[in-house]
Amino acid sequence: QVQLVESGGGSVQAGRSLRLSCAASGFTFSDQSMTWVRQAPGKGLQWVSGVNYDGSTTYYADSVKGRFTISRDNAKNTLYLQLNSLKPEDTAMYYCLQGFVCRDGSWCPTPPGQGTRVIVSS
Numbered sequence: 798q799v800q801l802v803e804s805g806g807g808s809v810q811a812g813r814s815l816r817l818s819c820a821a822s823g824f825t826f827s828d829q830s831m832t833w834v835r836q837a838p839g840k841g842l843q844w845v846s847g848v849n850y851d852g853s854t855t856y857y858a859d860s861v862k863g864r865f866t867i868s869r870d871n872a873k874n875t876l877y878l879q880l881n882s883l884k885p886e887d888t889a890m891y892y893c894l895q896g897f898v899c900r901d902g903s904w905c906p907t908p909p910g911q912g913t914r915v916i917v918s919s
Contacts (some may be wrong), residue, residue, distance in 0.1 A: 799823040799909060801893050806913030813883055817913055819876040819893035827851070827871035830897045833878045835889035835915075844907075845891070846869040846878060861887075872894065880897070883917045890914050 805817040817909040819831070833845040846867040855867050866879040876893050892908035899905035 799895065801895075801908070801910040802911040803891060803893055803910050805874045806891060806915045808916040808918070809883060811884055811917055811919050813882045813917075815883065815915060817878040817880065817891055817915075819878075819910070821874045821876065821893075824895065826869075826874040829895050831867075832894045832896065832898050832900075833867060833871065833891060834894060834899050834905070835887075835891045836912075837886075837889040842892075842899055842905055843889070844901075844905075847897050847900065848876070856897075876910075880915065883915070885917045885919045887915060888917050 800822045802820045807815055811890060828850055830849045832847045834842045835845050836842050845858050845861055846865060848867045852869045864882045864894055868877045890912040892910055892912045894908055
């Protein structure tokens with residue numbers, strides 16, 4: 798079955814960086830676009846970024862554009878999200894999802910993984 802396992806989160810000060818990973822299995826990763834979403838405490842899922850199947854096309858929410866970078870390694874079945882210049886408002890649980898989902902009111906499934914927590918202190 799589909800498995801998405803997020804890792805790499807942590808507790809950092811504002812301005813620092815983290816690199817999140819999402820290890821995928823149970824489907825043909827190299828054929829699938831992928832999405833990162835996040836959920837801040839007490840709030841709903843927020844679309845963060847998306848990447849097409851081969852990594853040639855990427856999309857970002859305005860709130861993270863210029864600070865976050867999505868990428869993928871299809872040989873390793875792994876999705877990444879580089880988080881730079883972190884702000885306290887980036888504090889959230891981060892999840893990866895298959896497909897281009899959750900953007901602009903589109904269908905947003907419940908993330909199958911446990912997520913990885915990012916805490917940014919000022």
